[in-house]
Amino acid sequence: MSGTTDISWMIGGPQGTGVDSSATLFARAMTVAGYWVYGKREYHSNIKGKHSYFQVRVKDVPVHSNTDPVHILSTFEHSTAEIHADEVVPDGAFIYDPRVTDPADLPLPSGVTKFPIEFGKIIEEIAEETGSNPVKLGIMKNTVAVAASAALLGVEIDSIEEALKGIFTGKKAKLVDLNMKAAEKAYAAIKPQAGFGDFVYKLEKPSNPPKSKSRLLVNGATATGLGKVKAGCRYQTYYSITPAVDECIYLEQHPEFGIVVFQCEDELSAINMAIGAATTGIRSSTSTSGPGFCLMSEGIGWAGINEVPMVVFNYQRGGPSTGLPTRNEQGELLFAIHAGHGDYPKIVMAPGDMHECFEDAFNAFNFAERYQTPVIVLPDKALANNTQSIEPFEEASLKVDRGQIEGVDPNYKEGDLEAGIQQFPRFKITDSGISPRVLPGTPGKIFWTTGDEHTEFGHITEKPEIRIPMHEKRMKKLDLAAKEIPQDLQYKLFGSEQADLTMVAWGSTKGAILDAMDVLKKEHNITINFLQIRMMSPFPSEGVGAILKKAKKVACIESNLSGQLAQLVRMRTSFEIPHQILKYTGRPISETEIVASALDVVKKDEKKVVLTYGR
Amino acid sequence: MAVKTLESPLKAAKYKSDLTSDWCPGCGDFGIVNGIQQALAELALPPWETYLFSGVGCSGKTPHYIQVYGSHTLHGRVLPYSLGAKMANPHLTVLAVGGDGDGYGIGSGHFVHAGRRNVDMTYIVFNNEVYGLTKGQASPTLEKGMQPKSLALPHISQAINPLALALACGYTFIARSYAYDPKHLKATIQAAVNHRGMALIDVLQPCPTYNDIHTKEFYAEKLEKEGNEIPRVYYIEETGYDGVVKNSNDVQEVNEKRMNAFNAMYKLEDQVALGTFYKIELDTYDELLGKNLPQLKDAAPIDLKYHDDQMNPTTDLSSALAEIQV
Numbered sequence: 001m002s003g004t005t006d007i008s009w010m011i012g013g014p015q016g017t018g019v020d021s022s023a024t025l026f027a028r029a030m031t032v033a034g035y036w037v038y039g040k041r042e043y044h045s046n047i048k049g050k051h052s053y054f055q056v057r058v059k060d061v062p063v064h065s066n067t068d069p070v071h072i073l074s075t076f077e078h079s080t081a082e083i084h085a086d087e088v089v090p091d092g093a094f095i096y097d098p099r100v101t102d103p104a105d106l107p108l109p110s111g112v113t114k115f116p117i118e119f120g121k122i123i124e125e126i127a128e129e130t131g132s133n134p135v136k137l138g139i140m141k142n143t144v145a146v147a148a149s150a151a152l153l154g155v156e157i158d159s160i161e162e163a164l165k166g167i168f169t170g171k172k173a174k175l176v177d178l179n180m181k182a183a184e185k186a187y188a189a190i191k192p193q194a195g196f197g198d199f200v201y202k203l204e205k206p207s208n209p210p211k212s213k214s215r216l217l218v219n220g221a222t223a224t225g226l227g228k229v230k231a232g233c234r235y236q237t238y239y240s241i242t243p244a245v246d247e248c249i250y251l252e253q254h255p256e257f258g259i260v261v262f263q264c265e266d267e268l269s270a271i272n273m274a275i276g277a278a279t280t281g282i283r284s285s286t287s288t289s290g291p292g293f294c295l296m297s298e299g300i301g302w303a304g305i306n307e308v309p310m311v312v313f314n315y316q317r318g319g320p321s322t323g324l325p326t327r328n329e330q331g332e333l334l335f336a337i338h339a340g341h342g343d344y345p346k347i348v349m350a351p352g353d354m355h356e357c358f359e360d361a362f363n364a365f366n367f368a369e370r371y372q373t374p375v376i377v378l379p380d381k382a383l384a385n386n387t388q389s390i391e392p393f394e395e396a397s398l399k400v401d402r403g404q405i406e407g408v409d410p411n412y413k414e415g416d417l418e419a420g421i422q423q424f425p426r427f428k429i430t431d432s433g434i435s436p437r438v439l440p441g442t443p444g445k446i447f448w449t450t451g452d453e454h455t456e457f458g459h460i461t462e463k464p465e466i467r468i469p470m471h472e473k474r475m476k477k478l479d480l481a482a483k484e485i486p487q488d489l490q491y492k493l494f495g496s497e498q499a500d501l502t503m504v505a506w507g508s509t510k511g512a513i514l515d516a517m518d519v520l521k522k523e524h525n526i527t528i529n530f531l532q533i534r535m536m537s538p539f540p541s542e543g544v545g546a547i548l549k550k551a552k553k554v555a556c557i558e559s560n561l562s563g564q565l566a567q568l569v570r571m572r573t574s575f576e577i578p579h580q581i582l583k584y585t586g587r588p589i590s591e592t593e594i595v596a597s598a599l600d601v602v603k604k605d606e607k608k609v610v611l612t613y614g615r
Numbered sequence: 616m617a618v619k620t621l622e623s624p625l626k627a628a629k630y631k632s633d634l635t636s637d638w639c640p641g642c643g644d645f646g647i648v649n650g651i652q653q654a655l656a657e658l659a660l661p662p663w664e665t666y667l668f669s670g671v672g673c674s675g676k677t678p679h680y681i682q683v684y685g686s687h688t689l690h691g692r693v694l695p696y697s698l699g700a701k702m703a704n705p706h707l708t709v710l711a712v713g714g715d716g717d718g719y720g721i722g723s724g725h726f727v728h729a730g731r732r733n734v735d736m737t738y739i740v741f742n743n744e745v746y747g748l749t750k751g752q753a754s755p756t757l758e759k760g761m762q763p764k765s766l767a768l769p770h771i772s773q774a775i776n777p778l779a780l781a782l783a784c785g786y787t788f789i790a791r792s793y794a795y796d797p798k799h800l801k802a803t804i805q806a807a808v809n810h811r812g813m814a815l816i817d818v819l820q821p822c823p824t825y826n827d828i829h830t831k832e833f834y835a836e837k838l839e840k841e842g843n844e845i846p847r848v849y850y851i852e853e854t855g856y857d858g859v860v861k862n863s864n865d866v867q868e869v870n871e872k873r874m875n876a877f878n879a880m881y882k883l884e885d886q887v888a889l890g891t892f893y894k895i896e897l898d899t900y901d902e903l904l905g906k907n908l909p910q911l912k913d914a915a916p917i918d919l920k921y922h923d924d925q926m927n928p929t930t931d932l933s934s935a936l937a938e939i940q941v
């Protein structure tokens with residue numbers, strides 16, 4: 001057996017016991033060893049005690065999604081074993097603590113090799129050797145679980161050490177040695193066990209190991225935060241909400257960014273403070289999730305009618321109402337494009353991976369200022385929380401676009417104040433729909449803003465002869481945006497022009513579809529092309545319509561109940577997508593599910609496939 | 616952050632916009648608009664660096680009549696808009712105006728939390744005890760048992776006490792003035808703008824159209840006390856009251872001034888007290904922010920550069936990227 005190049009590993013445990021940090025250690029160690037990783041984080045709306053788990057897929061080429069079965073399930077507590085035992089592949093491995101779990105009680109497939117590890121004993125030994133309190137060292141059971149798995153996969157212990165050094169820096173650097181003791185004992189405990197040598201999923205050495213420190217291990221919340229920083233965002237408001245809060249915390253933890261991160265009393269305040277700040281010319285944004293976004297819609301309308309450039313990130317989660325607060329869903333597409341009462345232009349974009357989170361966060365501020373209107377970005381929980389190893393972000397080609405801003409009038413004379421106060425036609429009717437801005441503080445000029453319909457100077461009016469051109473002027477900006485924004489930021493077609501099946505999707509399902517395309521070609525000789533839609537408003541009707549009309553067979557894949565993208569496509573292109581693949585359990589769609597459902601559509605002509613996998 | 620003033624002040628008339636107001640004849644709002652214009656003129660504030668926000672309601676139209684940056688925002692949200700603007704650009708002088716329903720009703724959550732932050736701005740509430748623009752429904756300051764002509768039945772909810780609420784929330788300048796007392800109103804607005812921190816002025820504002828109880832005549836009445844004639848409205852400082860904390864580090868003084876202020880704010884009497892009930896100098900929000908964020912020690916958020924002349928972004932991400940580089 002020469003080994004494998006694609007495995008899936010899982011650790012679980014009650015929330016608050018270090019599941020996240022052990023997954024980080026595992027993912028980091030595998031990246032150090034030269035593999036690519038993709039990690040899925042699942043948790044309850046609870047702080048301590050309820051079950052959570054992290055699944056990490058390791059591959060020797062870039063990987064963008066999870067597969068469903070698990071090759072190694074590693075845990076030191078019983079509930080994870082009970083909940084996930086039947087997910088282990090028949091020739092997989094189960095690493096467990098014999099003091100808490102008897103594998104005979106579990107629905108493990110019969111071929112699974114069991115590797116008992118005395119987690120407690122290892123901790124007690126280290127405590128004795130170092131004169132430490134064993135209770136305090138308990139958290140290191142995570143390190144044992146990770147190291148035992150790495151040993152089983154045939155990964156050298158150096159990678160664990162390197163990963164620990166990356167995690168424990170500064171004052172925490174002394175924890176590296178302590179954790180290495182745990183790792184060494186784990187390697188020593190698993191290697192002599194029966195079945196170690198025969199484990200079939202030993203990883204082959206990576207074919208193309210990268211230079212050290214050339215990849216990023218990142219989740220969507222961090223990628224978004226970094227994009228905002230790069231864009232020059234200086235003001236970010238939020239009201240704590242899962243999963244949007246992760247991005248806000250990331251920004252708060254980096255005071256050197258120079259971003260005012262302001263925790264508000266509610267989302268009404270969050271949106272309106274961000275808009276108030278934006279009216280001064282600062283780059284300003286807020287991040288929220290479904291329930292908070294509902295509260296924000298009135299404010300977004302004010303920014304729309306007053307042409308204020310500002311950015312809202314709405315991290316979608318399971319709805320309606322509180323719904324599934326910590327789970328994934330793409331249920332807010334139609335709401336986002338229609339948020340607020342009345343007609344006003346908004347730009348709505350949906351990133352599909354870590355690079356697009358960064359890129360969209362950067363571009364959102366440019367679009368907001370160029371088109372002087374709110375920009376809504378719709379990541380989802382899976383993007384926010386899932387971790388991926390990626391190539392570095394593309395920074396060199398980025399340009400800041402502040403749109404049309406006027407400075408001081410050349411006729412303005414300092415000191416000549418009596419003559420010098422000019423009422424500025426901030427909402428001047430123009431052909432393009434864009435009226436130049438001045439920013440508060442520009443000597444000599446003032447204007448007004450109001451949520452009422454208004455004149456060019458921003459005073460209230462109800463005159464039809466002003467209402468008509470003003471209302472039309474605002475809306476025209478969307479046509480301009482549709483023309484100017486590069487096509488690949490609006491939609492992308494992956495794969496060949498002609499295919500057995502065209503998959504249409506948006507957001508985090510992108511990764512699973514890209515990975516599944518290869519599998520369907522190699523293992524089933526089915527060609528798929530994939531139409532990713534990134535720009536939801538203005539919608540790229542022509543481009544999308546043209547691709548769909550030429551397609552042999554089309555399926556729309558979404559994480560929601562009603563097929564919201566399919567509805568939007570029909571509304572904007574009159575094209576009725578005949579096949580739907582939907583998932584609304586709150587768990588992300590996997591490569592495995594895409595492969596199976598694509599076969600259902602291609603071979604059995606299924607009209608609607610509902611996916612259900614995952615705990 | 617210091618605010619610039621004009622070398623040669625403009626006349627109050629220069630702070631009038633060319634719009635005619637559409638308030639009812641006799642509305643107290645006229646007096647408040649004049650008070651604001653005069654205060655801005657005497658403070659010599661550059662109109663383009665002065666930003667006046669409003670909520671929604673009759674008072675919401677105020678910015679349109681004043682020749683400075685004006686923003687007529689959403690109902691109840693005037694404070695978030697103003698706070699956001701001032702935090703982003705502390706070089707601006709920021710004032711907020713709004714009605715009692717706007718500030719103490721639909722915006723009450725923001726009213727509470729604005730007190731916690733001591734952002735350097737002034738909030739002027741037009742308190743007429745009714746919702747004027749929707750035809751006179753009870754506002755949160757209408758007292759229990761009252762029945763102005765616009766109400767079908769007597770009011771059976773308690774009124775809130777805005778001054779005491781402001782004190783509980785941490786406002787650092789709390790005053791009451793009256794729409795038809797131009798001198799007091801102008802002086803109070805000037806003092807509030809000059810105060811470093813979050814200032815509230817609750818302005819008693821007759822609404823002749825819907826509130827036929829607390830009218831201009833009511834406030835002008837003379838009362839009788841122990842055989843003497845006394846005015847309805849008096850200035851609290853003239854009674855020897857002093858609500859100004861001299862040393863904010865002196866716990867005993869702060870305690871005393873706070874308790875005195877509570878007593879004065881809650882006093883049940885037929886007279887109506889105007890004046891500054893409480894004032895304390897504390898660090899403002901942007902001063903504290905400068906301690907947390909190194910780049911803001913000597914600069915305002917709006918001043919921080921993020922691109923060069925060719926519009927290339929200049930923010931260096933390398934230290935943040937180092938954390939996630941593997």
Ligand code: SF4
Pocket residue numbers: 637638639641642643644673743747748821822823824825
């Ligand atoms: S309704 Fe009352 S508050 Fe409104 S404008 Fe008329 S008098 Fe003034």
